[in-house]
Amino acid sequence: MSGSLWMPPGSRPDTLPAIPRQRTAPSWAQxxxxxxxxxxxxxxxxAAVHPDEIAALLESDGLSDDQIRERYGVKNxxxxxEELYERVERRYPEPEGPVHDPWQVGLLGCLLRGVVFALPGLGYVLGAPLLAGSRDDFGLPAGTVPLLAGALAGWTWNQGLAHRAYxxxxxxxxxxSxxxxxxxxxxxxxxxxxxxxAVAGTDxxxxxxxAAGQSVYLGAATVLLVMGRERALLAALLPMAVGAVFAMMEPMPDAARPVLLLGSLTVVVLLGLREVAPLKGRGAVSTCDSAAGRDQPQRTRRRPTATGPRLSASLPYAVFGLATGVLVLYAALGDVLVGEQHSAIAAPxxxxxxxxxxxAEWLLYRFRSSGLAGLRSSSTPRAFRRTTVITVLKCLSGYLIxxxxxxxxxxALWPHAPGxxxxxxxxxxxLGVVLWTGxxxxxxxxxxxxxxxxxxxALAQTVAVVTHSGNPHWVGxxxxxxAAVAQAALVCALLGRATAHR
Incomplete structure (x- = not known):
């Protein structure tokens, strides 16, 4: 019937049908x-070992603290x-196939680098007769102070340079690079x-x-080591090393000594120039196949970036090189300073x-590899910290042995070495603990x-030497x-956190 309301059967004629309303779920059901x-x-x-890993993911997704407060009702x-970490049960599923470990390196390659680091010390054996003369005002053999000053300057500079190239x-x-x-x-x-x-003057x-030849060698060797050419550097040093060993056993003509030194130096410099010279045909994009490349494995080619590393970022590495160089030199000079040895350079x-x-380098990689394994096997932050401390003790013990x-x-092999x-x-x-933990x-x-x-x-030991405060061995x-206690504590505090290994 037009203009009237239809009423379902049984409804009262004096009431209107109820208007349907949208139902809302109770608050407890939201x-x-x-x-x-x-x-x-x-x-x-x-799979997270610590809530900080989850916080890093949230921040990488672009969630600000204001958005988090509005959406989830928590502070930041x-x-x-922490709330998410508490609500999800820990579980660590094993990955399919073998686990990729970028820190696996061969022991032989690391040992080779150690030999390459040590062989230049034999150059001082060949050069010792060239530096003959009376002791200086510090009681050191002739020419020792200029050589040490030049070595420390080169050591410091090249540590910073290597970091920038890496x-x-x-x-x-x-x-x-x-x-x-x-x-x-x-x-x-x-x-x-x-x-x-500046230290020696014209006398x-x-x-x-x-010292100038020493500085040139340090620069060229840095180039070869950064570019991963340890074998080429070793081959260049072998003639000089063999000559130095022969000179320790049998008298050698004085004319042959500079020939061996300059010959190896020339080859090292030429090899270094060959690595960095801007040759035609070299591509702009390349993988990292040096020691720095081992930190980030060669798996994909990356496009060069227009934004380079800051120069100031390499300064702490240069300062660290200077400090450790001073400590090592004092270890070498200890017997000279107390009058028990006449040769200051290349002491045992x-x-x-x-x-x-x-x-040391190989054990550093072993620690990084064990850190990844600890992330997979530890279920709580405390368990991971305990695993890290045990790993530090094992690696440090191996290095000290x-x-x-x-x-x-x-x-035992060094001629006239003190007991x-x-x-x-x-x-x-x-000192080994200081160097390895550093x-x-x-x-x-x-x-x-x-x-x-x-x-x-280094500063404390320098002050003690300058002021003649006690026996250098006891001071050392x-x-x-x-320093060893301070750095060991710092290692356990910093590296015991899971986020440090990501």
């Missing part, structure tokens, strides 16, 4: 947004991460030569010339420390902390012990 987020990120949250990303390689820009080495290596050679000349021109302690850098064996061997005392050996092992901190980016501690130790024992 889904929790945090639960929804936990469900969406379930796999990642379940860290509070939300940084370019890490960004996938090998040509830029070559350019930095091509410019930086000659500048470092000039700096080392000028420092040696020790032979020592200045030797310095040779043992240099050779030990091969095992290697250093002890090398120290005993070099002291090993308990104080001297303890100081050397503690390198470990540096590999995790905590180079500023390591440089600060090592600089404090105390200084190295304090």
């Amino acid at each position: 889904p929790d947004p945090i639960d929804e987020l936990a469900e969406r990120l379930d796999d990642f949250i379940a 990303s860290f509070a939300l991460a 940084s370019w390689l890490g960004l996938g820009d090998r040509p830029a 070559r350019r930095s080495l091509l410019r930086g290596a000659p500048a470092g050679a000039l700096l080392g030569s000028l420092v040696a000349f 020790q021109l032979v020592a200045v010339a030797f 302690a310095a040779v043992a420390l240099t050779l030990s850098m091969g095992p 290697a250093l002890l064996a090398l120290s005993l061997t070099t002291s 090993i005392t308990g104080v001297r050996l303890a100081g050397l092992l503690l 390198l470990l901190l540096q590999s995790f980016g905590a180079v500023l902390s390591a440089a600060t501690i090592c600089c404090g130790a 024992l105390i200084v190295h012990g304090a």
Whole structure:
């Protein structure tokens, strides 16, 4: 019937039908947004060792603290991460196929680098007769101070240069790494030569010339080591090394000594130039196949970046190189300073420390590899921290055993070497702890902390030597012990966190 309302059967004619209304679910039935987020990120949250990993993921997704407060009702990303961490049960599914470990390196290659680090010390054996003369005002053999000053300047410069070149390689820009080495290596050679000349003056021109050759070698060797050409460097040094060993056993004509030194130096320089010279046909994009490339495995080609590493970022590495260089030189000079040895350069302690850098490097990679394994096997932050501390103790013990064996061997083979005392050996092992833990901190980016501690130790030992405060061996024992304790504690505190290994 037009204009009337239809009423269902049985309804009262004096009432209107109810208007349907939208039903709302009670508040207790509304889904929790945090639960929804936990469900969406379930796999990642379940595999997280620490809430900070989840917070890093949230921040990488662009969630600001204001958005988190509005959507989830918690204070910030860290509070939300802790809530998600609590709501999802830990589980660590095994990946399909073999686990990729970028930190697997061969022991032989690391040992080879240690030998390459140590072989230049034999050059001082060949050059010793060229530096004959009376002791200087410090009681050191003639020419020692210019050589040490030039070596420290070159050591410092090339540590910073190597870091900058490695940084370019890490960004996938090998040509830029070559350019930095091509410019930086000659500048470092000039700096080392000028420092040696400033210390020696015109009275020790032979020592200045030797120091200049030393500075040139340090720059060229840095190029070859950064570019992963250890075998070529070893081949270039072998004639000089064989000649030095022969000179220690049989008298050698004085004319043959500079020939061997200059011959090896010339070959090393030519090899270095060959690596960094801007040859035609070299591509702009290349993989990283050097020591820096091992930090980020060669799996994909990356496009070179227009934004390079900051120069200031390499400064802490240069300072760390200076500090550790001073500590190693004091270890070499310890017997000279107390009048027990007449040859200051390439003492058994310095040779043992240099050779030990091969095992040290390999154990650093073993630690990084064990860190990844610990992330997969640990279910709580406390368990991961315990695993990390145990791994540090194992790797450090392995390094100290290697250093002890090398120290005993070099002291037994070195001509006229002083006997090993308990104080001297303890100081050397503690210095080994300082060096290895410092390198470990540096590999995790905590180079500023390591440089600060090592600089404090080097400064304390310098003050003690200048003021003649006590026996250098006892001073070294105390200084190295304090620095070793500080750095070991810092390693356990920083590297015990899971986020440091990501």
